[in-house]
Amino acid sequence: MSFLRLIKSTTQGVWSLIKLGTFIVFSWIAAHLFALFGVFVAVGYPIAWLIAPKRVLCLACRAGKPGQRCEFCQREISHRHDRTPSSLRSLLLNTATLAILALTSIGLVAVEVAVLNQFGVSTTLTKKTVSVLIPNDKQHKLGEVFPLNLEVTGVQTAINAIQMDLSYDPEFLKVVKIDKTDSFATIFIQEEVNNTIGYLRLSGGLPNPGFTQPAGKFATVYFQTQKPGPTQVEFLPSSIVLANDGRGTNVLKEFASVNYLIMPERASALEEIEVPVVTEEIDASVLGKDTLTNPGTKLDFSDQTKVLGKSISATENEAQTPASFWTTIGQGFVSFMSVVDHFILSVLDSVVSIFTR
Numbered sequence: 001m002s003f004l005r006l007i008k009s010t011t012q013g014v015w016s017l018i019k020l021g022t023f024i025v026f027s028w029i030a031a032h033l034f035a036l037f038g039v040f041v042a043v044g045y046p047i048a049w050l051i052a053p054k055r056v057l058c059l060a061c062r063a064g065k066p067g068q069r070c071e072f073c074q075r076e077i078s079h080r081h082d083r084t085p086s087s088l089r090s091l092l093l094n095t096a097t098l099a100i101l102a103l104t105s106i107g108l109v110a111v112e113v114a115v116l117n118q119f120g121v122s123t124t125l126t127k128k129t130v131s132v133l134i135p136n137d138k139q140h141k142l143g144e145v146f147p148l149n150l151e152v153t154g155v156q157t158a159i160n161a162i163q164m165d166l167s168y169d170p171e172f173l174k175v176v177k178i179d180k181t182d183s184f185a186t187i188f189i190q191e192e193v194n195n196t197i198g199y200l201r202l203s204g205g206l207p208n209p210g211f212t213q214p215a216g217k218f219a220t221v222y223f224q225t226q227k228p229g230p231t232q233v234e235f236l237p238s239s240i241v242l243a244n245d246g247r248g249t250n251v252l253k254e255f256a257s258v259n260y261l262i263m264p265e266r267a268s269a270l271e272e273i274e275v276p277v278v279t280e281e282i283d284a285s286v287l288g289k290d291t292l293t294n295p296g297t298k299l300d301f302s303d304q305t306k307v308l309g310k311s312i313s314a315t316e317n318e319a320q321t322p323a324s325f326w327t328t329i330g331q332g333f334v335s336f337m338s339v340v341d342h343f344i345l346s347v348l349d350s351v352v353s354i355f356t357r
Helices: 002-051 059-063 088-118 314-319 325-356
Strands: 139-142 145-153 159-168 173-179 187-194 199-205 215-225 229-235 240-243 257-266
Touching (some): 059 088, 139 215, 145 159, 173 199, 199 215
Parallel strands (some): 139 257
Antiparallel strands (some): 145 215, 159 199, 159 229, 159 240, 187 199, 229 257
């Protein structure tokens, strides 16, 4: 009998834990859903009551039992009653209750975000604010060598990786040099030029904490004019500027283009000096994009302790042990919470920005 009682008590304990876990999960889901939609529900509640009053429930009537008194409607709750707000007072109290629940849910999400950030899980919003500066001087003589500075501005969140992809018409322009002097990047992992199709890629970055200044120079590309007429240099959509926010958010908000007019007048001997191309074609997937050229050299950063904000020390990698099943589950759940919180904050931020423009 004692064995049966032990089994019974164990079963009851497990069942209680299951019910508690289910309650916590559904409460978490409800709180986050109400954080996302609660404000809209609170605003729409009185509007719905004005349009179709018989279809709107009084929260206090719905939560109470038959025979009890509804404090909102000041009446007795019965099965026969439609349980809709019976007065303006009841309507206002129901609306205020929904608003308080919505604000409380948003507060719970804010607390959750603070806790996750405290443990190093980033849920902050990273906006696309970075732009490429466009030069003012856009007229050049035939044969002239001129610079195009690859400069970024509008940096609000630290950045640690950049990929600049440029397209140009090889009939009008030719890349003769890429100068990385005075660049804020300390590591360059790809430098590629194809003057046959008119394509340039330069990828690089810097270790933690990344580049935090509002503006800076990534590199300078020197072009030589080849033919008179109008032409354009475009920054391709594969260009990216990654924030050092733990998620690698692309903060490049626009893809600029520069229009040039090449004059038929020949440049002077000094302006026609051609600097040898200093490039190295690399066939590797850099920042998620494949190169356009034939296989070349692949760079190895295995002797570096931090590259683009990532620790890749061989000693550390060897010392790491495979994560347990429950650790993996926990990390997955925390990541899911971070994604949900980030989405809710993004939606609320968009709604607030609409009314604050």
